[in-house]
Amino acid sequence: xxxxxxxxxxxxxxxxxxxxxxxxxxxxxxxxxxxxxNDLVAVKVTVGEPGNRTYLTPHVVKGxxxxxxxxxxxxxxxxxxxxxxxxxxxxxxxxLVAHRHGFGLGALGAPFVAADGLSGLSxxxxxxxxxxxxxxxxxxxxxEADALLVVAHVTAHLGAGLSGVLKHLGMGCVSRRSKLxxxxxxxxxxxxxxxxxxxxxxxxxxxxxxxxxDGRAWIDPERCGSxxxxxxxxxxxxxxxxxxxxxxxxxxxxxxxxxxxxxAKRGRAAFIGVALDLVAECDCAGKRMMPxxxxxxxxxxxxxxxxxxxxxxxxRQRTGDTLERWAHRAGxxxxxxxxxxxxxxxxEEVELVEVAMR
Ligand code: SF4
Ligand code: SF4
Numbered sequence: 001x002x003x004x005x006x007x008x009x010x011x012x013x014x015x016x017x018x019x020x021x022x023x024x025x026x027x028x029x030x031x032x033x034x035x036x037x038n039d040l041v042a043v044k045v046t047v048g049e050p051g052n053r054t055y056l057t058p059h060v061v062k063g064x065x066x067x068x069x070x071x072x073x074x075x076x077x078x079x080x081x082x083x084x085x086x087x088x089x090x091x092x093x094x095x096l097v098a099h100r101h102g103f104g105l106g107a108l109g110a111p112f113v114a115a116d117g118l119s120g121l122s123x124x125x126x127x128x129x130x131x132x133x134x135x136x137x138x139x140x141x142x143x144e145a146d147a148l149l150v151v152a153h154v155t156a157h158l159g160a161g162l163s164g165v166l167k168h169l170g171m172g173c174v175s176r177r178s179k180l181x182x183x184x185x186x187x188x189x190x191x192x193x194x195x196x197x198x199x200x201x202x203x204x205x206x207x208x209x210x211x212x213x214d215g216r217a218w219i220d221p222e223r224c225g226s227x228x229x230x231x232x233x234x235x236x237x238x239x240x241x242x243x244x245x246x247x248x249x250x251x252x253x254x255x256x257x258x259x260x261x262x263x264a265k266r267g268r269a270a271f272i273g274v275a276l277d278l279v280a281e282c283d284c285a286g287k288r289m290m291p292x293x294x295x296x297x298x299x300x301x302x303x304x305x306x307x308x309x310x311x312x313x314x315x316r317q318r319t320g321d322t323l324e325r326w327a328h329r330a331g332x333x334x335x336x337x338x339x340x341x342x343x344x345x346x347x348e349e350v351e352l353v354e355v356a357m358r
C-alpha cells in the first residue's frame with residue numbers, strides 16, 4: 001500500500017494559491033527529506049511546445065524550487081529533447097522555449113538545464129531486468145543529480161494511453177537514443193527537400209551507413225544499426241525514423257526505462273502529478289486543446305505507480321470513464337501501472353489522503 005496526498009485545485013486558481021497548494025502537498029508528503037545540503041536537485045518539468053496552451057503551469061513549481069533552496073539544495077529545472085520535429089530539438093532552443101513559457105531563472109529562481117546535453121546525446125547506461133531491455137540510457141544530468149523531483153502534467157496520450165508520472169520518467173528522463181529504442185524505430189530516412197548537404201550525418205555515423213548522393217544524404221539500410229545519432233545531430237530536422245512500437249508494447253518499453261531512471265536515483269526521487277488541463281495529448285503537442293474533464297488537483301507521493309493510479313481512479317470516479325478513453329476511444333489498453341508494479345516500481349494499492357487548505 002502506498003500513500004498519495006492530494007489537494008483540490010483548478011487552473012484558474014490565483015498563482016499564489018497554486019503555489020501554496022503545491023507547498024502544502026510538499027509538506028504533507030514529507031518531501032523535505034528528499035533534500036540534503038548542497039544536493040543538485042533535478043526538477044523534471046515539461047516546458048511545452050510552442051503553440052501548446054495547456055502545458056504545465058509554472059506556478060505549481062515556483063514554491064517547490066524555493067523550498068529546495070531553503071533546504072540547502074541547488075535545484076535546476078530540466079527536461080529532454082523530444083523525438084521528431086520540435087522547437088526544443090537542442091539544448092539552446094529548449095532553454096529559450098523554457099524561458100518564454102515561464103520556466104527560466106528569473107521567473108522561478110532556478111536555471112533550465114537540458115538533461116540530455118546539447119544535441120540529446122548525453123546519456124548514462126543503467127542495467128534493468130525487463131522483458132525488452134537489460135540496459136537503458138538515462139539522460140546524463142538526471143543521472144548525475146543527487147535527487148529528482150518529477151512534476152508531471154498528466155494528460156492522455158495517443159501512443160501510451162496515459163502521460164503521467166511513469167511516462168515523464170520513462171520517456172522524459174531518457175536520451176533521444178532511448179526514445180528511439182522505446183518506439184522500436186527502424187532505419188531512419190532522409191527528407192531530401194530539407195537536406196542542405198552539410199554531411200554532419202556522414203561523419204558522425206558509427207557504421208558509415210550514410211552516403212551523399214547528388215548532394216543529399218542517403219542512408220544504406222543494410223549498414224544502418226538504427227542507433228538514431230543522425231536523427232539527433234541533423235540540425236535541419238531532415239532525418240526521421242519510423243516508429244514501430246505502439247500500445248501495450250510501447251508502454252512496457254517505456255516503463256522499463258522508467259525503472260532505470262528510478263533505480264539510478266536509489267530512493268532519492270519524489271513525484272507530483274498535476275491533474276489540471278486534462279487534455280488528449282501531452283505538452284509536446286504544439287497545438288491548442290480543450291480539457292476533456294474538469295480539473296482535479298495536485299497529487300504527491302514517493303511511489304510513481306500510486307500517484308498515476310490515484311489520478312486515474314479519481315477521473316473514473318468523477319466521470320465514469322478513464323482519461324485515455326475520453327481522449328481516444330480506440331486507444332491502447334493501459335498496462336503501464338501493472339507492469340511497473342511487477343517490476344517493483346510501486347504498488348497498485350493506494351491510500352489517498354486529502355490535504356485541506358486553510
Ligand atoms: S545532417 Fe541533415 S542536412 Fe546535413 S547532410 Fe545529413 S541529412 Fe542533410
Ligand atoms: S541511425 Fe545510426 S547507424 Fe543508422 S545511419 Fe543514423 S547514425 Fe548511422
